[in-house]
Amino acid sequence: MAGEGKTGKTKVLQEETRIFEPPKELVENSNVMKYMKKKGIKTEKELRETCSKNYIEFWDEMAKEYVDWFEPYSKVMDDSDMPYFKWFTGGLVNMTHNAVDRHAKGAKKDKIAYIWVPEPTDQATQKITYGELAKEVNKFANGLKSLGVKKGDRVSLYMPMIPQLPIAMLAIAKIGAIHSIVFSGFSAKGFGDRVKDCEAKVAITTDGFYRRGKPMPLKANADEAIADAPSVEHLIVFKRTGIDVNWKEGRDIWWHDLVKGKPEECEAEKLDPEHRLFILYTSGTTGKPKGIEHAQGGYCVGPAQTLHWVFDLKEDDVWWCTADIGWITGHSYIVYGPLCLGVTGIMYEGSPDFPDFGRWWKLIQDHKVTVLYTAPTAIRMFMKQGAEWPAKYDLSSLRLLGSVGEPINPEAWMWYREHIGGGKLQIMDTWWQTETGTFICSPLPITPLKPGSCTFPLPGFNTTIYDELGNEVPLGEGGNIVNETPWPSMLRAFYGDKERYHKEYWEMYWETPKRGTYLAGDKATRDKDGYFWIQGRIDDVLSVAGHRIANAEVESAIVAHPNAAEAAVIGKPDEIKGESIVAFVILNVGVDPSPELSKDVITHVRKTLGPVAAPTEVHFVNDLPKTRSGKIMRRVVKAKALGNPTGDTSALANPEAVEGIPLIV
Numbered sequence: 001m002a003g004e005g006k007t008g009k010t011k012v013l014q015e016e017t018r019i020f021e022p023p024k025e026l027v028e029n030s031n032v033m034k035y036m037k038k039k040g041i042k043t044e045k046e047l048r049e050t051c052s053k054n055y056i057e058f059w060d061e062m063a064k065e066y067v068d069w070f071e072p073y074s075k076v077m078d079d080s081d082m083p084y085f086k087w088f089t090g091g092l093v094n095m096t097h098n099a100v101d102r103h104a105k106g107a108k109k110d111k112i113a114y115i116w117v118p119e120p121t122d123q124a125t126q127k128i129t130y131g132e133l134a135k136e137v138n139k140f141a142n143g144l145k146s147l148g149v150k151k152g153d154r155v156s157l158y159m160p161m162i163p164q165l166p167i168a169m170l171a172i173a174k175i176g177a178i179h180s181i182v183f184s185g186f187s188a189k190g191f192g193d194r195v196k197d198c199e200a201k202v203a204i205t206t207d208g209f210y211r212r213g214k215p216m217p218l219k220a221n222a223d224e225a226i227a228d229a230p231s232v233e234h235l236i237v238f239k240r241t242g243i244d245v246n247w248k249e250g251r252d253i254w255w256h257d258l259v260k261g262k263p264e265e266c267e268a269e270k271l272d273p274e275h276r277l278f279i280l281y282t283s284g285t286t287g288k289p290k291g292i293e294h295a296q297g298g299y300c301v302g303p304a305q306t307l308h309w310v311f312d313l314k315e316d317d318v319w320w321c322t323a324d325i326g327w328i329t330g331h332s333y334i335v336y337g338p339l340c341l342g343v344t345g346i347m348y349e350g351s352p353d354f355p356d357f358g359r360w361w362k363l364i365q366d367h368k369v370t371v372l373y374t375a376p377t378a379i380r381m382f383m384k385q386g387a388e389w390p391a392k393y394d395l396s397s398l399r400l401l402g403s404v405g406e407p408i409n410p411e412a413w414m415w416y417r418e419h420i421g422g423g424k425l426q427i428m429d430t431w432w433q434t435e436t437g438t439f440i441c442s443p444l445p446i447t448p449l450k451p452g453s454c455t456f457p458l459p460g461f462n463t464t465i466y467d468e469l470g471n472e473v474p475l476g477e478g479g480n481i482v483n484e485t486p487w488p489s490m491l492r493a494f495y496g497d498k499e500r501y502h503k504e505y506w507e508m509y510w511e512t513p514k515r516g517t518y519l520a521g522d523k524a525t526r527d528k529d530g531y532f533w534i535q536g537r538i539d540d541v542l543s544v545a546g547h548r549i550a551n552a553e554v555e556s557a558i559v560a561h562p563n564a565a566e567a568a569v570i571g572k573p574d575e576i577k578g579e580s581i582v583a584f585v586i587l588n589v590g591v592d593p594s595p596e597l598s599k600d601v602i603t604h605v606r607k608t609l610g611p612v613a614a615p616t617e618v619h620f621v622n623d624l625p626k627t628r629s630g631k632i633m634r635r636v637v638k639a640k641a642l643g644n645p646t647g648d649t650s651a652l653a654n655p656e657a658v659e660g661i662p663l664i665v
């Protein structure tokens with residue numbers, strides 16, 4: 001599908017002709033059809049168009065339908081200070097009240113909120129009801145208060161997939177503090193940088209975690225990370241594995257000691273809807289990660305509503321989103337969305353291949369999972385292992401599938417439908433971002449699917465494709481995917497960096513008649529039927545196993561190696577991970593290249609940024625092609641390395657450098 005050009009127009013090169021109509025029964029019983037009938041809406045097109053055109057009324061209606069407000073809002077959306085859009089002005093709300101308390105105090109008290117499956121097969125699955133969840137959240141919230149955590153304080157979390165992670169999030173949100181979760185696969189430095197950026201008052205971690213059956217240390221990393229983070233007053237440690245830990249008296253406190261004797265009741269703070277719910281760091285085009293801020297009010301609406309419509313969740317569904325809570329997918333669709341809807345969800349602690357590649361499929365069989373939401377990178381990994389693994393298990397409880405993180409290649413799509421979906425399940429390919437908080441372009445259960453397309457903008461979103469001047473491109477062409485109007489679960493700011501927030505998302509169309517249009521940062525095309533096909537990032541951002549990693553961040557880690565002078569990092573297409581990271585490195589004068597040094601560079605990046613960001617190949621070169629202003633031309637490096645035409649190199653200061661880039665395919 002890929003076309004050429006940086007921010008300019010792209011073309012649809014290839015067309016997918018297969019269409020998969022949704023089964024009648026799915027359509028007739030769907031949540032979205034119920035809405036259509038209520039409103040007298042006849043077609044999907046009419047639904048998507050009217051809700052998006054009247055987006056203010058639509059979100060008003062959704063906010064009333066899905067959220068319990070302590071105080072009703074007086075204004076749905078305030079755009080008087082663009083791009084700082086505000087939602088539900090005048091209202092008072094609390095996420096945890098919506099996600100937990102109202103269920104715990106009502107008919108869902110004994111309904112299971114989470115089925116938690118630990119990785120070690122000799123440990124028991126835990127089922128946690130909404131009533132029990134409420135108690136745990138309250139005790140921990142009271143524990144946080146006893147440490148002096150107050151409304152507006154930041155709390156950084158560095159935890160594996162255990163129930164204490166959502167418990168901590170919900171407790172933090174309940175008292176109006178702000179959580180910032182860092183994926184536990186990040187290195188100590190990765191965690192430390194983020195703790196320092198948001199100036200967390202308290203950090204939470206575990207002694208360790210299980211990976212492929214073995215206990216691994218985690219607190220040791222957290223210790224290193226916060227050693228030079230003066231804002232952190234306390235480190236709360238949940239005992240997961242029982243491995244030895246170092247202990248800093250006065251700073252460290254065990255989770256079990258903190259909650260001991262704490263009351264099981266804790267009143268939710270009544271918060272302004274714009275009050276921040278969390279900060280989540282994501283990669284941008286510069287080396288520095290950006291702290292995306294999300295707000296309480298909008299987040300009570302978006303995840304629940306989109307989950308209800310797209311994945312069609314009903315009272316008796318068992319929902320499994322396989323993401324890690326450390327990423328936005330987990331925030332929205334393991335924690336806030338499903339809990340606000342009061343459904344039962346799965347949380348799995350460990351690796352998909354432990355003890356073997358049947359683990360996920362066994363889990364689906366054992367717990368009768370009905371809706372599965374996962375990533376193309378996982379599908380491709382399972383494809384490689386062979387269809388015999390899922391074939392061993394009874395997957396007949398499944399009724400709907402989903403995909404997220406990167407474009408799903410049609411081959412993986414077909415395999416997913418065939419071998420997981422019994423050759424008949426629809427696949428909801430949801431396109432969205434950390435910044436958007438919820439799905440933006442996605443099929444509904446009523447949508448005819450084309451493998452590899454995320455289909456259309458959801459009701460309530462005015463998503464389209466622009467050229468660089470702000471003109472909508474015609475069907476059949478591509479360009480920048482944009483949102484012309486705001487939405488409740490949108491990002492609100494970057495923590496501590498107003499200028500960059502404006503620059504990254506709003507500046508592109510600020511001086512056009514389309515001021516206030518959000519630039520998502522992806523290129524996309526639409527085919528003649530209006531289906532959206534995402535082509536990837538506008539800027540240089542890698543997508544490794546569904547994780548977004550800035551080329552610049554990896555490069556800056558490499559050049560921090562004492563022997564490395566300069567580096568260019570590119571993504572090489574990888575059957576399983578989408579992209580693997582390949583680095584071209586110029587060594588300091590007098591240093592000789594060697595295989596050991598190449599390994600050492602990889603280890604160095606693994607240590608500084610974590611295993612997800614480690615290159616799989618390092619090639620030493622004498623020079624890298626640069627512009628006259630000294631900017632390394634990654635595009636040219638990549639083209640040469642992958643054996644593609646290098647295109648226009650007239651802007652290069654040193655065109656001879658191109659010859660020295662080895663072919664790596």
Ligand code: WT7
Pocket residue numbers: 282327328329403404405406407408429430431432433434435454520521522534536537546547548
């Ligand atoms: C970027 C956002 C959204 C949760 C996971 C990643 C890419 C995401 C799709 C999809 C094509 C996709 C985009 C987007 N992406 N979903 N269904 N089809 N591309 O969150 O780390 O914020 O990354 O992931 O490039 O901009 P994220």
